[in-house]
Amino acid sequence: MTIETPALLEALNNVTTIPIIPFRNGAIDYDAxxxxxxxxxxxxxxxxxxxxxxxxxxxxxxxxxEPEEQTRIFDVTGQVMGKEGVLMSAIVPNPIKSAGxxxxxxxxxxxxxxxxLIMPLGGTFSPEGIYEHFMAFGQRxxxxxxxxxxxxxxxxxxxxxxxxxxxxxxxxxxxxxxxSEADVKPMIEGVGDNALVIWGIGDRSTQAAEQGAKGHTSxxxxxxxxxxxxxxxxxRRGDYDAARAVEAEIGELEEIRFMNGRAYNYSAVxxxxxxxxxxxxxxxxxxxxxxxNVPPAVAERVGRAIAGLEQYH
Numbered sequence: 001m002t003i004e005t006p007a008l009l010e011a012l013n014n015v016t017t018i019p020i021i022p023f024r025n026g027a028i029d030y031d032a033x034x035x036x037x038x039x040x041x042x043x044x045x046x047x048x049x050x051x052x053x054x055x056x057x058x059x060x061x062x063x064x065x066e067p068e069e070q071t072r073i074f075d076v077t078g079q080v081m082g083k084e085g086v087l088m089s090a091i092v093p094n095p096i097k098s099a100g101x102x103x104x105x106x107x108x109x110x111x112x113x114x115x116x117l118i119m120p121l122g123g124t125f126s127p128e129g130i131y132e133h134f135m136a137f138g139q140r141x142x143x144x145x146x147x148x149x150x151x152x153x154x155x156x157x158x159x160x161x162x163x164x165x166x167x168x169x170x171x172x173x174x175x176x177x178x179x180s181e182a183d184v185k186p187m188i189e190g191v192g193d194n195a196l197v198i199w200g201i202g203d204r205s206t207q208a209a210e211q212g213a214k215g216h217t218s219x220x221x222x223x224x225x226x227x228x229x230x231x232x233x234x235x236r237r238g239d240y241d242a243a244r245a246v247e248a249e250i251g252e253l254e255e256i257r258f259m260n261g262r263a264y265n266y267s268a269v270x271x272x273x274x275x276x277x278x279x280x281x282x283x284x285x286x287x288x289x290x291x292x293n294v295p296p297a298v299a300e301r302v303g304r305a306i307a308g309l310e311q312y313h
Contacts, residue, residue, distance in 0.1 A: 003086065003114050005148060005173055009196045011086050012115075012150075012174060013214040013236065014046065015228045016053045016198070017221035020269050021060045021073065022284030028069055030076050032282035036222050037080040039281050043313075045229040048236070054081060057090035057117055059219035059265050064289035067098060071105045078111025088150070089113035094122045096133060100141065107145045116147055117176065120154040127161035135169055142171030150174040152200060156183060163190035176200035177213065184211040202254050203228055206243040209235040219265065220253060222281060223273050227312035250312070252305035256298065264298060266291045271302045278313055 003011070017040050022032035037054060044052045056062055056073050065073070074089050081087055089106055093099045099118075106113055118134065134151070141147040149172045153162050156179045166172050167190075174196035177183050188197045188211070198215045199208035205216035216235075218228040227250050234243035247254075256268045264271075271294050273283035286293045294302065 014053050015232045016217040018057050018059045018219050019222040023288045024285045029284050034080050035282050043225045047233045052085040055088035061288045062090045075109050087113045088115050090117045092119045103141050117150045127158045131161040138169045138171035148173045152176045154178045166191045166195040181207045184208045184213050188212045224312040267294045272306050
């Protein structure tokens with residue numbers, strides 16, 4: 001355990017930056033990934049000494065790479081971060097035994113993750129199953145390895161079970177709300193001081209912050225770190241008008257990412273990185289598993305969306 005839980009929770013009232021995994025010729029470009037993490041670490045404009053939080057999660061295409069590649073991704077990320085920042089590993093819990101093996105392997109890294117994000121469960125499952133299996137999962141790896149977990153809440157029907165999990169398990173220390181703003185306040189009221197409630201649907205996060213969410217995730221910080229930081233700075237100051245002003249500037253890029261069921265969540269960021277021309281980040285050749293380059297019309301829209309955003313790089 002590299003950071004005590006109270007300090008970890010304070011650090012997570014922050015931007016969780018999610019850099020894309022860059023690919024070249026169908027293979028992960030680990031050097032390009034290291035460059036992108038270095039950009040995030042060297043461009044921390046968070047106020048109050050907040051550390052940079054880095055994860056490689058759904059936007060990054062973590063679902064589409066092999067387990068050994070996932071562990072190497074977090075090894076490279078940790079090497080670049082060194083002793084700085086907070087490293088959040090995203091774990092896909094399908095199948096659950098494979099998820100356990102990933103935690104075992106990643107816990108052995110020289111720079112082990114500080115916290116694990118449990119990604120949405122696939123397949124058929126019930127709220128009762130979530131509680132039962134993640135209680136046991138948290139107990140095993142929390143006690144054996146000192147692992148702490150953030151649960152990614154993506155189905156509104158599971159609210160009661162998730163609240164119960166967060167209240168009963170000392171190893172689940174937070175929840176990322178990925179449903180809607182309507183779930184933020186009930187989640188906060190349900191978990192009280194037992195867990196941190198984080199907004200999990202991008203930089204358009206101020207409505208959730210006004211309801212009490214602490215921090216948010218960003219899939220565009222790998223390109224516009226200063227925008228994501230400015231939003232979080234303003235929210236922590238309680239200046240929601242300032243936060244909304246920045247949101248409005250990056251709003252069109254976010255709209256493209258989330259359109260049509262998040263079809264371009266990854267590829268629009270890659271397109272924006274490529275069009276930006278910045279030489280301290282690297283998007284790879286643009287085509288990831290199940291995520292080819294965006295169509296020409298979308299590429300044109302991305303170009304219009306990022307015009308004038310250079311100040312936030």
